[in-house]
Amino acid sequence: MxxxxxxxxxxxxxxxxxxxxxxxxxxxxxxxxxxxxxxxxxxxxxxxxxxxxxxxxxxxxxxxxxxxxxxxxxxxxxxxxxxxxxxxxxxxRISPGKRKRWSRIEAGSARYLSQDAEVEQALWLSSPFYARQSRYLKIESGYPVYSNTLTDCLSPGEKILPKLLELLESAQRYIFIEFFILAQGHMWDQIHAVLRRKAAAGVEIRMIFDDIGSCDRQYKGFMQGLRSEGIKIAVFNPFRPSVDVFLNNRNHRKIVVADGIAAMTGGINVGDEYINELNVHGYWMDSAVFLRGDAAWSFTVMFLEMWQFVTKRSTDISGFYPLKRYSAPGFVQPYCDGPLSESCAARGIYMQIIAAACRYVYIVSPYLILDSEMIGALVQAARSGIDVRIVTPKNPDKWYVHTVTHYNYTQLLKSGIRIFEYTPGFVHSKLFIADDSVATVGSVNMDYRSYYFHFECGCWMYNTQAVLQVREDVRGIFAASEEILYEKWKKRPVGRKIMQSLLHLAAPFM
Structure with a gap:
């Protein structure tokens, strides 16, 4: 290789x-x-x-x-x-043509995303507070809340990969795959073996990957080889010499769907570092949530919307309806966001979870590039007695982003927010959990790029098995992390403080 x-x-x-x-x-x-x-x-x-x-x-x-x-x-x-x-x-500024095409695609898929009134009513009866969060996501992102969905949150990558292979093996009709990074290596070889066999058996396979994220991790003939096996490929936003601002907008989503009834999303990409077979920044911690049931349909529609946008070809979504049903407690709501949306649902749901918390909010993110509103929400929660804890990596993948992350520590620590750094290596998980009741898992970092520039996705969950799994996952990350204490932090060298302040000016571009 x-x-x-x-x-x-x-x-x-x-x-x-x-x-x-x-x-x-x-x-x-x-x-x-x-x-x-x-x-x-x-x-x-x-x-x-x-x-x-x-x-x-x-x-x-x-x-x-x-x-x-x-x-x-x-x-x-x-x-x-x-x-x-x-x-x-x-x-x-994105061209009117791209905006018009995206709006047309969204309008065409809206009829496949109608809200089940009984599910919505059941959520309101269970908790008006969390029903408001769900309604916010439906209004801003367009995707409904579901019941009857089994959820399973796993970490790290070594545990995620076998579950992902199991998901792919379950497909009888189609497999959809969408990643920011799709790198050749041991992880890909295992996935490819299943895809090649499924394609030969007549299963339809479509894949989307981002050009910037993937081009340096693939070898000549990669796409031609897949196409010769009957696998359909679409490359998101190829990087070309142009001053078009859309080059700055990348597809950061992670979606895998099988037959519209099983799906996965999270922080993990396809690359050997994600399963700790390639040491890049120490031990790599990542997470993913697996769905089996009604909510997987939203990820199916998400993928097909992006497929139509990238290929500029229409798709009859009705031909992909799932043929099975499941029964499970709790409520699950996939959502997506991006620069072509008028709102910022990904940032908004984080703000809603913080504001509604009564006991605690735990956050895991590889980056902490915060605006004044997000800092204000976190500070207000901490000052009202909420146990607010945040985990970031000890070993960064981008030194300048890590420097701006450190800039935000001071105000948060002064307000009583507890900050931890994951010492074994790099934590790439994107986890939010509050009060043992609600959690999100997805591709959304706590930074401007995820909120405003990238196409992202996530999964909001209330009273499901995965919520408690997220809690245990985060507690395990706390145990492996070093807490940053304010009295020690404020004594850091003056040169570091100056560098943090200067780089903070460019934070909105990070």
Whole structure:
């Protein structure tokens, strides 16, 4: 495997070449602006006026204050062309064509996501507080709440893989797979063996993976080989030399579906580090939740929406309805979010869980890039007597993101929030749990990229088996982690404090 040629350019070479071409386009734009400004004072003042108008627009538009402040700093630092930069790349500007296509796909699938009134009523009778969270997700994300769904939360990756293989083996009609990273290696070899056999038996298999996440982890002929086996492949948002802002929007979702009745989501990708057969940042801790029952249908629709968006081909969703039913207690609600959505359901449900907690909120996230509203929600919960605990990694995968994560520690620790760092290695799980009652598992990190730039997904659960499994999982992570104490933390070197403060200015782009 190691001697094979990678698909396309080796990623560092590829990103360097593409980055240089993008930088060249930006440089030409800047040179054009400077050349015009030297011709006449009028042109110069036109650019100045554009910058001023962009600042005014930024201040008055709805949106995250931290993101707006960062752009205002950029515009003020570069008054000549900062306004034009914002005009082209601010506000996460995605082409009207892409937005229209996504809206059309969502409208077409809405009829397959109607809410069962009896399930909704049962949830309201069980708990109006959690029913409000469910209603929020339905309004903002479009996906209903279900009952009759078995849930099973597993970690780490060594335990997840056998369950994933079992899910794939259960398929009789179709398998859908969607990952940010799909890397060749031992984990993929085991998955591929099942897929190859299933495809030969007539099971329809479709796969989506993100180009940025996967291109450096696959070898030449990878996609051609899969297609020759009858497996359908779609690559999300191929990375090309363009200043199109959509290049910044990646598909970070993790979805596996079998026959519309069994599904998986979580933090885990397909790569040997996720099952600890490749040591990247020490021991890798990750989580996933497996569903068997009615709620798996939402992940089926999610995948087919993305498939239509990437391939630009319509799909008759009605042909994929599940043929089995299950019986199970509790309530389960898959959801998704992304830059083409008007709301931010992924961030919003985290805020709702924090606000509704009565005893405790436990959070596990590889990154902690927080805006003022999220910090405020966490601080208010802690100051009202809620036991708020957060786990982040001791060993980071990105030093600059880890530095900004550390910036947020001070205010949280001062407010009585307990922070732990996972010492065996890197914790990649994305877990939220409150009061032994409600939990989420999914792909959503606590950072701006997950909330505003990436396509994400998750699963909200109330009074299911997986909720208590998440609790035990988090407790195990606490036991393997080092608690950060405020008295010691505030004595960290001045140089680190300065670096954290400086990098925090760029937090909305992380």
């Amino acid at each position: 190691q001697n094979k040629k990678r698909r396309g350019f080796h990623f560092p070479v590829r990103i360097t070449v593409i980055g240089a071409l993008i930088a060249l386009q930006i440089a030409l734009l800047i040179l054009l602006i400077i050349a015009l400004s030297e011709q006449t004072v009028v042109v110069y003042f036109v650019f100045e006026a554009i910058s001023i108008m962009m600042v005014i627009h930024n201040v008055n538009k709805p949106g995250n204050p931290s993101y707006k402040i960062t752009w205002i700093i950029v515009i003020l630092l570069f008054p000549l062309f900062g306004g034009l930069f914002y005009l082209f790349w601010g506000d996460n």
